[in-house]
Amino acid sequence: MLLSQTQAQPVSNPTYGAKVSSLSAAAGDFVQLRNVYKSYGENLVVMDRMSLDMRADDRLVVIGPSGSGKSSLLRVLMGLEGVQGGEIMFQGKPYIRGADQSGSKRIDAKLQKQIGMVFQHYTLFPHLSVLGNLILAPVKVLGLNKADATERARKYLARLGLESKLNAYPSQLSGGQKQRVAIARALMLEPKLMLFDEVTSALDPEMVIEVQNVMLQLAEQKMAMIIVTHDMHFARDIATRVVFCASGKVVEEGAPADMFKCPKETRTREFLEKVLYLD
Ligand SMILES: Nc1ncnc2c1ncn2[C@@H]1O[C@H](COP(=O)(O)OP(=O)(O)OP(=O)(O)O)[C@@H](O)[C@H]1O
Ligand SMILES: [Mg+2]
Incomplete structure (x- = not known):
């Protein structure tokens, strides 16, 4: 062995164990x-x-x-x-x-x-606030208006415990916070x-x-x-x-x-x- x-703590979802044990099922066609x-x-x-x-x-x-x-x-x-x-x-x-x-x-x-991706090294734009980092792609790529993108940003930041950092700049964040913002930024495009x-x-x-x-x-x-x-x-x-x-x-x-x-x-x-x- x-x-x-x-x-680390495993996923607390009570169904987690069941999911893991059902792995012998045929591989899927998602990717x-x-x-x-x-x-x-x-x-x-x-x-x-x-x-x-x-x-x-x-x-x-x-x-x-x-x-x-x-x-x-x-x-x-x-x-x-x-x-x-x-x-x-x-x-x-x-x-x-x-x-x-x-x-x-x-x-x-x-x-x-x-598809969203988060990298090893911090990839936030240093000249943009957390909010600026989060809404950039949704506004440019998805054509979301700024108000809707801002609302979405607040939702993801709250979910990741970062709502107080909305107006902070990357240089004012710890490494862990930067990576959580990077995750929130990727989630903004609602990837599958x-x-x-x-x-x-x-x-x-x-x-x-x-x-x-x-x-x-x-x-x-x-x-x-x-x-x-x-x-x-x-x-x-x-x-x-x-x-x-x-x-x-x-x-x-x-x-x-x-x-x-x-x-x-x-x-x-x-x-x-x-x-x-x-x-
Ligand atoms: N753009 C590139 N041009 C030329 N070689 C590259 C390029 N990117 C990666 N490589 C080489 O391809 C190989 C695989 O690199 P890759 O970064 O995918 O490995 P990895 O498994 O992620 O390694 P690590 O665990 O160190 O991150 C390495 O030998 C690397 O030097
Ligand atoms: Mg690598």
Whole structure:
């Protein structure tokens, strides 16, 4: 047994356990990757004909060694980078298709708007207040009027315990508050899927918890999420499925209880032993 003691509080939703135990159900068609191929230059393949399925009620946690392509996967899903081959379907519709060797983007912009992403490093606009950061995209991308966008911003800030920070500037916020504002900003577009790329790895421990709690709250609200994290305890608490990637491939995937207790593949076991030991 590799991981048995919990450090973080699991989702308090009473149905959580039931959801986790129903994981053996067939993989869904909310997100489907089919033979996706992506390389940087000729030699560095980061997605090596990768295939993956995700259900709308999944919280997929992606783990793997540094440089294994986890961020690349999320950046591709966010439409920030193209792929050279394969296909990605989102909600059953073609979303991204492989292009030529240049990896130029072929993406459905309408579907792209339904995905939100939060990055490891703070990405708030420093010259805008929290409110300014939150309403920018809804006004520009969705064409929402300012009053409606402001009302929506208040709603999300209140939900994330940040209502008093409406007029603050990013420089006046702690790291944890900045990341919570970044999450609120992504939620403003009311995405159907949220991507989180190591959003707590630059934070002090007490701030890690406040950001993780927000993510657990989203999990209770059944938000579909793909989370890249090196925090295996959090991974086990929030995931419905864990995906171990190495060398651009999915080496193993499964329910967190199985993956962390008895990984099947040697490569997964070696990785988990290493990171849990370092933990
Ligand atoms: N724009 C780029 N151009 C060239 N190479 C890149 C680019 N972005 C990433 N890479 C390389 O692709 C590989 C995969 O990078 P990626 O950031 O996806 O890994 P990761 O799994 O997220 O790693 P980490 O756990 O350290 O964040 C790395 O070797 C990285 O150096
Ligand atoms: Mg990364």
